[in-house]
Amino acid sequence: MNLTRAFGAELDALRAAGTFKHFNTLLTPQGPVVEMTGRGEVIVLSSNNYLGLANDPRVVEAGIDGLRRYGAGTASVRFICGTFQPHVELEHALAELSGTEAALTYVSCWNANEALVSTLTDEGTVILSDALNHASIVDAIRLARPARKAIYPHSDLDALQRELAACEPGQRKLVITDGVFSMEGDLARLPEIVELARAHDAIVIVDDSHGVGVLGEHGLGTPEHFGLRGEVDVITGTLGKALGGAAGGYVAAGADICELLAQRSRPQLFSNALPATVACSALAAVEALRDDPSLVARLRANTHRFRTMLVDAGFAPIPGDSAIIPIVVGETAVAIRFSERLLEHGIFVTGFGFPVVPEGTARVRVQMSAALEPDHLARALAAFVAVGREFDLIR
Ligand SMILES: Cc1ncc(COP(=O)(O)O)c(C=O)c1O
Structure with a gap:
């Protein structure tokens, strides 16, 4: 069997559909701000580092x-x-x-x-x-x-x-x-x-x-x-x-x-x-x-704050009490492009599409961290507003 042909076609199909995932390489520890190859410093709103302990x-x-x-x-x-x-x-x-x-x-x-x-x-x-x-x-x-x-x-x-x-x-x-x-x-x-x-x-x-x-x-x-x-x-x-x-x-x-x-x-x-x-x-x-119970309190305050900021800006995140704030954008390729545009603004938020979530409900998923400071959230919101307007998600 010609493996290159068999699997290459599958990869080409992902690329053609705009659903191929590109991996970004980090040069510094996981945290509220990381240095990313080719991008410089970016603010991370998509890690599981909920309490900021990864580099504590x-x-x-x-x-x-x-x-x-x-x-x-x-x-x-x-x-x-x-x-x-x-x-x-x-x-x-x-x-x-x-x-x-x-x-x-x-x-x-x-x-x-x-x-x-x-x-x-x-x-x-x-x-x-x-x-x-x-x-x-x-x-x-x-x-x-x-x-x-x-x-x-x-x-x-x-x-x-x-x-x-x-x-x-x-x-x-x-x-x-x-x-x-x-x-x-x-x-x-x-x-x-x-x-x-x-x-x-x-x-x-x-x-x-x-x-x-x-x-x-x-x-x-x-x-x-x-x-x-x-x-x-x-x-x-x-x-x-x-x-x-x-x-x-x-x-x-x-x-x-x-x-x-x-x-x-x-x-x-x-x-x-x-x-x-x-x-x-x-x-x-x-x-x-x-x-250190203040870690959980800080995470909760950040989550509440950023959710409110998004809603006030016109976004409609899926409601919930956790530190995960998903915003549905539609097709998988849209979620990937949305996240790419955020990254161009220095904000790292991953887009998820099919088969991770059902067709048509692709989303960008924000995850909060206790380590994020108010200034990080303000800069992230500014990027969300700019990109959200570009994609007609908000006015
Ligand atoms: C609900 C749930 N269970 C299990 C896992 C897998 O955890 P691990 O990375 O430790 O294998 C994850 C990670 O994404 C998860 O979200």
Whole structure:
């Protein structure tokens, strides 16, 4: 087979449609302002660096110290000889943060979701999943091959109730939802989901990757926001967003579930553990969140401020309480051009289109950070207004 011809045609089609993604290279640490190859300094409104901890001195120093004390990596999976003290300490801290008995880390939340769903699924299990759940959950369900899967329309809890009622007695039922939906920025209707799950003896799993560090008075996530700490059976999350932004993920749950995952889940058994240096910097990030509540308050104030600025300027972002502010612009190529024009104004906001979001609902997605200063927001708004007028999105 001529691979160049086969795959080249596919790439050409992306280029012709204006949907080819160009990667921008950063020359400085992730932060409110970065230096980008060929562009100079730009203001970042599209990173997952919600609390500004990616380049926080406490987090960086902890990683350097971890690197010196434990070396570059584990050179082993956890159960052979790859469990280091920082893993144990980080897992205690994540359990405390999540309000669960235990936690177990993975090299990514993608891995954590795949590990969890496959391990909890037996031949008779039914999985009930929101249609807008993250791709890692979609793939995890495919891999787990449950007896039945029910993908209910986004946040349609009547549909969820019907699907739960259709399960057979004794079947294991897993209700899986994002805490914050990453492309919409809206929240799962967690109080009703937990109530429905209790009524039908189902297990609730919340992927709180975009909620932890962001929602709730102390940044403990979507369960805290809804006053449901301790009521969600299993929480998964990433260390690659608010909690330092490096990499890694976790499952937080009862001790038995975490123990079973450590014993049985394939990404634990067959893939190297999180590097100790990453565990050290993630632990410092969790401690910063615990010890410095002003970080969450600053993120919330920035989000409220920029949302209000956008609305006052005539934009209609999708409503929501998270730090994600999406503005729908229509076709994928439009979203990409919109983001390119913003970049020409020195503002880095990514455009998302099909297949990440449905056709015709392509969007630019703003993500706030506690590290952004009022001047950054003012400059970003000026660029949004100029480009928004160009694209006839506002007058
Ligand atoms: C809801 C959700 N789950 C999981 C992930 C994957 O996280 P990680 O980068 O740790 O694999 C993401 C990242 O985009 C996410 O938004």
